[in-house]
Amino acid sequence: xxxxxxxxxxxxxxxxxxxxxxxxxxxxxxxxxxxxxxxxxxxxxxxxxxxxxxxxxxxxxxxxxxxxxxxxxxxxxxxxxxxxxxxxxxxxxxxxxxxxxxxxxxxxxxxxxxxxxxxxxxxxxxxxxxxxxxxxxxxxxxxxxxxxxxxxxxxxxxxxxxxxxxxxxxxxxxxxxxxxxxxxxxxxxxxxxxxxxxxxxxxxxxxxxxxxxxxxxxxxxxxxxxxxxxxxxxxxxxxxxxxxxxxxxxxxxxxxxxxxxxxxxxxxxxxxxxxxxxxxxxxxxxxxxxxxxxxxxxxxxxxxxxxxxxxxxxxxxxxxxxxxxxxxxxxxxxxxxxxxxxxxxxxxxxxxxxxxxxxxxxxxxxxxxxxxxxxxxxxxxxxxxxxxxxxxxxxxxxxxxxxxxxxxxxxxxxxxxxxxxxxxxxxxxxxxxxxxxxxxxxxxxxxxxxxxxxxxxxxxxxxxxxxxxxxxxxxxx
Numbered sequence: 001x002x003x004x005x006x007x008x009x010x011x012x013x014x015x016x017x018x019x020x021x022x023x024x025x026x027x028x029x030x031x032x033x034x035x036x037x038x039x040x041x042x043x044x045x046x047x048x049x050x051x052x053x054x055x056x057x058x059x060x061x062x063x064x065x066x067x068x069x070x071x072x073x074x075x076x077x078x079x080x081x082x083x084x085x086x087x088x089x090x091x092x093x094x095x096x097x098x099x100x101x102x103x104x105x106x107x108x109x110x111x112x113x114x115x116x117x118x119x120x121x122x123x124x125x126x127x128x129x130x131x132x133x134x135x136x137x138x139x140x141x142x143x144x145x146x147x148x149x150x151x152x153x154x155x156x157x158x159x160x161x162x163x164x165x166x167x168x169x170x171x172x173x174x175x176x177x178x179x180x181x182x183x184x185x186x187x188x189x190x191x192x193x194x195x196x197x198x199x200x201x202x203x204x205x206x207x208x209x210x211x212x213x214x215x216x217x218x219x220x221x222x223x224x225x226x227x228x229x230x231x232x233x234x235x236x237x238x239x240x241x242x243x244x245x246x247x248x249x250x251x252x253x254x255x256x257x258x259x260x261x262x263x264x265x266x267x268x269x270x271x272x273x274x275x276x277x278x279x280x281x282x283x284x285x286x287x288x289x290x291x292x293x294x295x296x297x298x299x300x301x302x303x304x305x306x307x308x309x310x311x312x313x314x315x316x317x318x319x320x321x322x323x324x325x326x327x328x329x330x331x332x333x334x335x336x337x338x339x340x341x342x343x344x345x346x347x348x349x350x351x352x353x354x355x356x357x358x359x360x361x362x363x364x365x366x367x368x369x370x371x372x373x374x375x376x377x378x379x380x381x382x383x384x385x386x387x388x389x390x391x392x393x394x395x396x397x398x399x400x401x402x403x404x405x406x407x408x409x410x411x412x413x414x415x416x417x418x419x420x421x422x423x424x425x426x427x428x429x430x431x432x433x434x435x436x437x438x439x440x441x442x443x444x445x446x447x448x449x450x451x452x453x454x455x456x457x458x459x460x461x462x463x464x465x466x467x468x469x470x471x472x473x474x475x476x477x
Contacts, residue, residue: 003083004153005136006076007128010090010097010112012141013158014076016067016264019092021272022247023053026060029245032309047093047118054093063099065251067264072139072158072178073106080106084137087111089128091120091144121147128152137175146171181265189260193243193271194236201452202232204326204349205333212339213417213476220337226289227336230282231329234297237278238304240271245308254367255449289336296332300325315380316392319357326353344407352400352431356451358393359438362386363447390439397435404428423475430468434461 011018027034041049076086085108088100094112111127113119119127121144128136129151138148139156143164149155149172157168158178168174181189205228214220243250243261250262260266279301287294303325312318327349334341365386381389405428407413413421437460441447448454455461 003079003085004134005085005087005132006079006156007087007089007132007136007138007152008072008076008107008156009138009140009142009145009158010088010092010100012267013139014069014072014088016069016159017268019061019090019096020050020053021268022061023050023057023096025244025247025268026057027053029309030056030060045118047113047116050091050093050113050118051095051115054095058095060248061096062248062251065248065257067251067262069158069178069264072156075156075176075178076106076139089119089124089138091118091124120144124148125151138172143167189265193240193260193266195239196236197453198235198239199228199232200456201326202228202235202329204329205231205336207330207345208334208339208342209337210472211342211345211416212337214337223289224333224336227286227293227332230286230289231297231300231332233278234282234286234301237275237282238301238308240275240278241305242308244268244271244275246312293332293335296328296335300328300332303328313380315385318380319354319361319392322357322360323350323354326350326356344403344412348400348403348407351396351403352435355393355397355400355435356438358389358396359442359447359451360449362389362393362442363449363451365389366442366445366447367449394439397439401428401432401435404431418475420475423471426471427468430464430471433464437461 008014011020024038027038038049041052080086086106088097088107088110090097090110090112092112094110094114097110097112100107100110111119111131117123125148128138128148135153136151137154137156138145138152139158140148141158141160141164146164146167149168152172154175155168155172156176156178157165157174159180160168160177161180165177205224209215209217209220209224240261243259246256247262247268250256250259256262261268261271283294283297283301286297303321307318307321307325311321327346330345330349331341361381365381365383408424408428413424418424434455437458438447438451438454441454441458448457455465
């Protein structure tokens with residue numbers, strides 16, 4: 001007796017992503033101004049919108065790297081070996097499905113939405129009923145799939161909420177349930193996606209407070225703490241945006257492919273929702289703290305957006321913007337305590353963080369050049385640029401140390417209220433040693449993808465960071 005065919009939904013079932021949102025993000029990445037045109041397309045119907053997005057984005061989708069539900073795929077492979085024919089039946093536009101069979105031989109055919117018909121819910125149920133009159137097994141994940149399960153002989157429920165599982169049980173015989181990750185796992189994925197550990201960068205907001213010896217001023221301290229929280233939340237939103245915009249490159253990357261959004265562990269629509277909520281919340285609060293601080297936070301947000309959309313692909317400009325964003329944190333900290341800006345501090349910050357940004361790029365180039373299918377992962381560099389980047393990075397690092405020495409030679413510290421200013425001469429030595437260590441590890445191909453993480457996890461660097469902090473405290477006693 002011939003086995004029942006198994007019809008599999010694509011978005012959220014076989015794939016751990018949604019092609020409608022993926023094509024939308026690709027369109028915005030290629031031309032952000034399309035966002036103003038899309039509402040008018042939607043007036044022509046969802047099928048027309050899907051068709052438009054597919055035509056403008058299909059060539060940019062790398063189907064081989066799209067995140068798949070491996071547990072479901074293993075089930076389908078066994079079913080195929082047992083004699084079942086496997087089909088993709090998706091609400092995604094049919095143009096996007098042409099390469100699915102090429103990349104995965106378990107499927108006998110694929111069916112998707114046309115320009116006129118959205119193959120979802122009742123439409124999909126009617127289609128499958130006519131296509132397989134003797135019955136079929138259906139694998140789905142959403143509330144809309146309950147209409148399809150009504151017509152199916154058996155149901156495979158994938159990553160569905162409890163209400164969807166309950167609905168499937170009421171209308172069909174459950175063959176298999178592929179469960180969602182538990183709450184603990186989901187929280188861990190969100191912590192990783194938001195890059196909570198990157199809050200260490202925002203400690204730069206406290207630097208002006210410390211340099212002006214106001215750490216014991218409770219009012220100023222509380223203001224900076226609030227600013228730190230706001231900028232951290234804003235930064236969380238920008239990390240989500242960056243991951244959403246850079247999905248294709250991240251999925252091809254040796255380590256970034258494991259990021260929760262790129263790997264499909266976090267649903268792209270959920271990431272977009274959280275991004276919008278966090279950026280609106282943080283920007284609103286920033287203006288409540290201080291209008292000038294709000295303008296600075298908005299500048300940070302816009303610059304980061306432009307970096308993610310365009311400038312990260314432009315050599316030299318990308319690292320310059322990263323250095324600027326670090327320096328902007330110090331400017332924001334200065335605004336919060338209403339202090340005078342230090343040209344010395346901002347100059348040192350720019351060159352020091354420019355060096356770290358170049359370290360990050362050199363490390364990425366070094367690792368990508370070791371791969372057989374080496375590419376620049378959406379960056380504007382090639383392996384031939386490494387000697388030039390070494391020169392830029394090392395000279396920036398030395399420039400930062402020289403600026404600090406000139407500050408001390410010029411005795412600019414006299415007006416800052418240090419009781420033991422001679423101790424400050426130890427700080428540029430610590431900065432030099434940390435920078436030298438990081439560049440040595442870059443040359444040895446031992447550098448972490450993020451030099452900030454390396455600095456705070458490497459014993460040598462961490463030791464001298466602590467020594468520099470101790471020296472500063474002693475100088476100010």
